[in-house]
Amino acid sequence: MRVGLLGGSFDPAHEGHVHLTRVALRRFALDRVIWLVSPGNPLKARGPAALDARVARAQEIMRDPRVIVSDFEAQIGTAYTAETINTLKSAYPGVRFVWLMGADNLHQFHRWQRWEDIFRAVPVGVLARPGWRQAGLNSRTARKYQHMRLPGRSSKMLADQPAPAWCFVNMPMVQISSTELRAKGIWGAEP
Ligand SMILES: Nc1ncnc2c1ncn2[C@@H]1O[C@H](COP(=O)(O)OP(=O)(O)OP(=O)(O)O)[C@@H](O)[C@H]1O
Numbered sequence: 001m002r003v004g005l006l007g008g009s010f011d012p013a014h015e016g017h018v019h020l021t022r023v024a025l026r027r028f029a030l031d032r033v034i035w036l037v038s039p040g041n042p043l044k045a046r047g048p049a050a051l052d053a054r055v056a057r058a059q060e061i062m063r064d065p066r067v068i069v070s071d072f073e074a075q076i077g078t079a080y081t082a083e084t085i086n087t088l089k090s091a092y093p094g095v096r097f098v099w100l101m102g103a104d105n106l107h108q109f110h111r112w113q114r115w116e117d118i119f120r121a122v123p124v125g126v127l128a129r130p131g132w133r134q135a136g137l138n139s140r141t142a143r144k145y146q147h148m149r150l151p152g153r154s155s156k157m158l159a160d161q162p163a164p165a166w167c168f169v170n171m172p173m174v175q176i177s178s179t180e181l182r183a184k185g186i187w188g189a190e191p
């Protein structure tokens with residue numbers, strides 16, 4: 001079983017997340033994707049809306065039987081991806097996990113706690129995001145692991161590669177962000 005993990009604030013979830021997930025399922029030949037709704041991104045100063053509200057909204061918007069919306073990180077009491085991945089790998093040793101993220105997160109990935117451990121733990125699938133392609137591909141992480149990069153045309157093999165391995169996939173861009181939705185007042189619940 002190949003399972004993609006999409007961590008996010010989802011404050012709120014939007015069409016960009018849905019699109020990324022559909023592309024990832026196809027391009028990385030995944031059986032399932034888990035949306036890990038974060039208790040709070042450790043690098044974001046602003047606290048997100050209440051977890052239950054973010055989970056409920058994510059469940060409303062992502063209607064695909066292959067996708068599970070989860071508050072797993074709150075259950076295990078962490079907001080750190082390295083710990084989440086270690087816990088999941090120990091609990092499900094037979095599953096091939098792939099960490100999924102947009103190119104904006106590749107850009108600042110070296111600021112994540114134990115970021116090199118994450119790359120050593122699971123293959124990483126990166127999806128294009130409007131305005132972030134070059135910054136992602138020129139990032140410290142991309143440069144450090146340039147020799148472990150799988151070409152986009154081989155993306156279906158990513159889940160079966162031993163880590164470290166990563167793949168950058170171009171996709172039709174969806175110009176939307178949670179920031180924009182909050183600014184428009186479409187979502188503004190306080191925690
Ligand atoms: N439009 C999009 N295209 C590609 N990737 C996206 C898009 N929107 C979000 N993502 C990716 O989905 C993951 C979760 O994103 P997140 O929940 O932070 O949404 P966001 O729109 O980036 O939020 P915010 O604007 O508050 O920073 C991240 O890895 C992010 O890169």
Ligand SMILES: O=C(O)c1ccc[n+]([C@@H]2O[C@H](COP(=O)([O-])O)[C@@H](O)[C@H]2O)c1
Pocket residue numbers: 006007008009010036038040041042043044079080081082105111112113114
């Ligand atoms: O582990 C870390 O240090 C870390 C630092 C920044 C972000 N993350 C995770 O990256 C994911 C994307 O976050 P966000 O806010 O961009 O949606 C989410 O699961 C965060 O918890 C994790």
